[in-house]
Amino acid sequence: MTRSLLAAVVLLALGAGAMAQTPYRPGPHNIVLPADWQARFIRTITVDSAARRIIRTIYVNPEAFAAARPAQPLPDGTFLIMADQRARLDADGTPLRDSVGRFIPEPGWIAIAAQQRNRGWGEGYPPTLRNGEWEYARFNGDGSRNNGPVEACFTCHLVTRAQQDFSFGFWDFVQARR
Numbered sequence: 775m776t777r778s779l780l781a782a783v784v785l786l787a788l789g790a791g792a793m794a795q796t797p798y799r800p801g802p803h804n805i806v807l808p809a810d811w812q813a814r815f816i817r818t819i820t821v822d823s824a825a826r827r828i829i830r831t832i833y834v835n836p837e838a839f840a841a842a843r844p845a846q847p848l849p850d851g852t853f854l855i856m857a858d859q860r861a862r863l864d865a866d867g868t869p870l871r872d873s874v875g876r877f878i879p880e881p882g883w884i885a886i887a888a889q890q891r892n893r894g895w896g897e898g899y900p901p902t903l904r905n906g907e908w909e910y911a912r913f914n915g916d917g918s919r920n921n922g923p924v925e926a927c928f929t930c931h932l933v934t935r936a937q938q939d940f941s942f943g944f945w946d947f948v949q950a951r952r
């Protein structure tokens with residue numbers, strides 16, 4: 775190996791090491807929506823909301839789907855996605871139903887909310903906000919980041935679901951699973 779190539783390799787290795795040690799900084803930027811989530815994530819529950827005229831589905835990464843156990847905190851790396859679709863409406867604006875009574879989705883997403891937990895996350899949030907090791911993030915229907923505020927995500931999930939590892943639908947899904 776030439777001396778300059780060796781130097782480049784050493785610099786690259788140092789650079790990678792420095793990146794791995796980038797200190798955790800709280801915020802929604804920690805959550806990156808995987809480009810392949812629609813193909814890879816597993817659908818857990820789907821709820822038709824008549825009031826909002828939407829269809830809401832909760833997805834989870836396959837690793838957490840396999841590892842989650844009843845009455846246990848959700849696994850490190852659990853990545854929950856709540857994706858909303860517009861319901862197809864009749865002329866009066868009432869959601870149409872399919873043969874088994876479910877709403878019929880219009881194509882595409884209207885909004886995507888995400889929460890993810892990882893070891894070491896959550897540091898720096900005050901106790902009035904901190905949700906264990908969870909972060910929250912919002913995305914637009916096309917998957918681009920939505921920079922709207924996320925404080926309410928923390929407060930609502932903290933107040934209502936601290937005993938369920940801050941999860942709603944997926945927690946219940948895991949408890950009910952046999």
Ligand code: HEC
Binds near residue numbers: 926931
């Ligand atoms: C006022 C209370 C409230 C607020 C604010 C809120 N959520 Fe939730 N969240 C819920 C409820 C209730 C559910 C269960 C699904 C439902 O009923 O619509 C839920 C479900 C979820 C889920 C699906 C995971 C699961 O296990 O159910 C994600 C992801 C999520 N919320 C992220 C967010 C994000 C991101 C924000 C902020 C942009 C947010 N939430 C703000 C109450 C809230």
